[in-house]
Amino acid sequence: MRERLASVLFGGSCFLCRGAARALLCAQCEAELPRLHRSLCPRCALESPLGAVCGRCLSESPAYDATHAALAYDFPADALVHALKFRGELALASLFAGLLAPKLAHARVDHVVPVPLSAERLRQRGYNQAVEIARRLGKPVDFALCERTREAPPQMELPYAERQRNVRGAFRCTRALAGARVAVVDDVMTTGATLDEMARTLKAAGAVHVENWVVARTLPHV
Ligand SMILES: [Zn+2]
Ligand SMILES: [Zn+2]
Secondary structure: OHHHHHHHHHOOEOOOOOOEOOOOOOHHHHHOOOEOOOOEOOOOOOEOHHHOOOHHHHHOOOOOOEEEEEEEOOOOHHHHHHHHHHHOOOHHHHHHHHHHHHHHOOOOOOEEEEOOOOHHHHHHHOOOHHHHHHOOOOOOOOOOOEEEOOOOOOOOOOOHHHHHHHHOOOEEEOOOOOOOEEEEEEEEEOOOHHHHHHHHHHHHOOOOEEEEEEEEEOOOOO
């Protein structure tokens, strides 16, 4: 219903440039999205020569085993993610799921889990953007497998070590996962601290493989 309403509001014009469009974005804006297809570290989806596991993943091995990301978190992907997250533009979740799905053709997982929001944050926002993306991927989603026990303070300005402390113990699995392969869905992966903590929690519950399915990856800008 909300999605139908959104398409009525867009009225056949591109969400980004307002030009004529038959989908959420016109063909040109869709073609210009900052897609990730350089050689990436299979573990964290940052650039890595020849697609090998990168130095950081080798030296500070994260709890997750793989990351699939569709876009770089650059303009306009950042604006689109923001519109889904804070302005309730839920139709964007379909666009994101459509961009992510081709990357998952060979993924072999038993559970698909969105990064949960705390009950309080969910009440304030009315929806969880990770849930909205996950439910449009065309795979069964396990909405209740993980809970957020507390909302970490905003991560934006914190260095990695502090972000990691910030999210420590923020999630809980609601059942045992012995031997399971799990995919965790989120909108953006920045330092990866939140996803690292999710993976740590899932593995403590028995998961043997955890991979991240994220719409956009923040790239280091030097
Ligand atoms: Zn456009
Ligand atoms: Zn890496």
